[in-house]
Every structure is written in structure tokens, then in C-alpha cells.
Amino acid sequence: MATRLQIALYWGSACGGCDVAVLDTNEFVLSLGDVADVRFWPIAVDGKYHDVEAMADGELDLALYSGAVRNSENEEVAKLLRRKSRVLVALGSCACQGGIVALANMTTHDEILEASYLDNPTLEPGSRALPRPETTIDGVVLRIPQFYRRVFTLAAIVPVDYYVPGCPPAPAHLEAALRGAATGTLPPPGSVLGALDRALCEDCPRLRGEKKIDRFRRPFEIIPTPDRCLLEQGIVCAGFATRSGCGARCPAGGVPCRGCYGPPPNVIDQGAKFVAGLGSMIDARDPAGIDRVLDEVPDIAGYAYRFGVAASLLQRSMKS
Numbered sequence: 245m246a247t248r249l250q251i252a253l254y255w256g257s258a259c260g261g262c263d264v265a266v267l268d269t270n271e272f273v274l275s276l277g278d279v280a281d282v283r284f285w286p287i288a289v290d291g292k293y294h295d296v297e298a299m300a301d302g303e304l305d306l307a308l309y310s311g312a313v314r315n316s317e318n319e320e321v322a323k324l325l326r327r328k329s330r331v332l333v334a335l336g337s338c339a340c341q342g343g344i345v346a347l348a349n350m351t352t353h354d355e356i357l358e359a360s361y362l363d364n365p366t367l368e369p370g371s372r373a374l375p376r377p378e379t380t381i382d383g384v385v386l387r388i389p390q391f392y393r394r395v396f397t398l399a400a401i402v403p404v405d406y407y408v409p410g411c412p413p414a415p416a417h418l419e420a421a422l423r424g425a426a427t428g429t430l431p432p433p434g435s436v437l438g439a440l441d442r443a444l445c446e447d448c449p450r451l452r453g454e455k456k457i458d459r460f461r462r463p464f465e466i467i468p469t470p471d472r473c474l475l476e477q478g479i480v481c482a483g484f485a486t487r488s489g490c491g492a493r494c495p496a497g498g499v500p501c502r503g504c505y506g507p508p509p510n511v512i513d514q515g516a517k518f519v520a521g522l523g524s525m526i527d528a529r530d531p532a533g534i535d536r537v538l539d540e541v542p543d544i545a546g547y548a549y550r551f552g553v554a555a556s557l558l559q560r561s562m563k564s
Contacts, residue, residue, distance in 0.1 A: 252284035256311025262336035265412035304329040313396040317389035326402040337411040342554025346395040349560035411504035439489035456527040460540040485518040515548035
């Protein structure tokens with residue numbers, strides 16, 4: 245029986261920032277080699293899917309899956325790593341909530357293909373080629389992953405043991421997850437690692453008062469008062485609808501929270517919480533006045549569900 249930790253990391257449908265967060269653990273990622281064998285990590289070490297398929301079921305101690313499930317390849321690897329791993333961790337906002345990738349659920353599969361392959365100014369004039377899962381050239385069948393009609397969270401595809409939220413996750417939380425796996429001190433399955441049981445506003449160092457918002461401002465339209473709540477200054481901040489655990493690094497640095505740690509405990513739908521909370525702060529009584537204030541937020545749905553469409557009650561646009 246292997247005594248060193250056997251681990252794997254995979255990058256699904258995402259930007260790659262979670263893998264960078266692994267590297268941001270600095271000297272820890274270098275010392276990881278002292279206690280663990282990295283059996284599969286496409287971005288960093290050579291390895292093929294058939295190498296994973298050849299492993300015995302449960303041979304891996306820990307697998308970190310970042311990114312959403314967007315296509316058939318993502319789903320196939322998710323199921324493969326679930327089978328080969330004793331512990332599977334959803335790493336980052338995309339794996340946990342769907343992430344930025346899941347904003348695609350607000351439109352349709354056909355509209356995405358239209359914008360990307362048929363109505364794109366970078367295409368050669370007259371190009372009408374659409375990607376197909378199978379293409380035969382000179383008798384040889386070429387296959388690419390099937391593009392799904394919507395984006396899924398990892399937990400919608402396979403059972404997940406732990407969640408590490410964040411876009412990207414804080415390196416310290418990644419390190420804690422790996423140390424916990426190495427020492428057998430992980431909390432009960434289903435836990436959200438690195439997050440706290442309260443809203444981010446409770447950890448924000450900015451002073452909070454009564455929220456009466458008569459207009460919203462884009463961040464470039466105002467130089468905010470350094471120590472005052474950003475939302476009270478008209479800058480849309482999702483801290484009240486977001487789980488704490490990141491240390492409130494964004495608002496502490498003058499950048500509004502976008503909600504990447506997901507909803508606070510006991511909140512089912514982060515976007516609904518965001519819209520309800522924001523509506524209660526608008527300083528207007530009549531519908532026209534409320535509309536005037538809300539019209540200053542260019543994409544209210546995008547703000548509310550920036551990281552969580554796939555995990556929301558909506559999950560996708562009705563037209564998709």
C-alpha cells in the first residue's frame with residue numbers, strides 16, 4: 245500500500261486561475277513532493293487519460309477538480325476521477341457554483357455558436373463552419389468533445405466530498421485542504437473548506453451605517469471614501485449576499501465584492517438574496533424612481549448571478 249499521498253488535479257471548463265492559485269502556495273507546492281505523488285495534473289506534468297483509467301478504483305487519495313462541466317470531456321473526466329479517488333474536492337467557484345462560465349446559461353446554445361462561429365468579426369468572410377462532435381476526413385473519423393446546451397456544477401455530475409470556493413480560492417485554503425488530506429484531519433464530508441458561517445460584510449473592515457442608495461456608480465466614476473462601506477457610496481458590492489472566508493480582501497482594497505465565495509449558510513439562492521437585499525436599500529418610493537436607480541446597474545442579472553447561475557434555483561435561461 246502506498247504511504248505517500250496520491251493526488252490528481254484537473255482543469256475543467258475554467259480560466260486556469262485555480263491552477264495558478266495552487267502555484268501561489270509558493271514554497272508549499274514545492275514541498276508537496278515530499279509527502280505526495282502527483283499522479284495527474286495536465287497543466288504541470290505529463291499524463292494521459294489512459295494513465296488514470298489504468299489506476300485501480302480508489303487508488304487516488306485526493307483529486308482536486310477545478311472548473312465547471314461544459315462538455316462531454318469535462319463530464320467524462322469528472323466521472324473518471326470520482327471513480328479513482330477516495331476524496332473529490334470541487335476547487336474554485338466554477339466547480340462549486342458554475343462560476344463565470346455558467347453565465348452562458350443565461351443565453352442559449354445556438355446563440356453562443358452564432359456569436360462565436362457565424363457572426364464574429366474575426367472570421368474569414370463567408371465562413372459558416374460550426375464545430376461538430378464528429379468529422380470524417382479521408383476516411384478518418386475525428387472527434388472533439390460535445391458542447392453541452394448548458395453548464396453544470398461538478399456536484400450536478402458526480403458526488404463531491406468537499407468544496408473550496410473562490411475565484412480563485414485563497415492559496416492558504418488550498419494548502420489547508422492538502423494538509424488535511426495528508427494528515428487525515430479533514431472535516432466531515434460535505435464541508436466547505438476555508439469558508440466561514442457568516443456573510444462577508446461581517447468581516448469587512450469598512451464602516452457600515454444605514455444604507456439609503458439614491459443612485460449607483462461604476463467604480464471608475466468615483467473615488468470612494470477609504471473606510472466607508474462601498475455599497476453605501478453607490479458601488480454595487482455583493483458582500484451581504486456572499487459567504488465569508490476570503491478575508492474581505494477585495495473591499496479592503498477598494499474593490500467591491502463580486503460574490504465568488506458563494507451564498508452564506510442557509511441562503512439557497514445567492515442571486516435572489518442579492519436582488520432582495522439591494523431592493524431594500526434603494527431610496528425611492530415610486531416604481532419609476534426605483535427603475536431609475538436600477539437602470540444605473542448595467543447588468544443586474546450578471547451581478548446577481550456572476551458566479552452562481554448553475555447552482556441557483558434558475559440554473560439556466562428558460563429559453564435554453
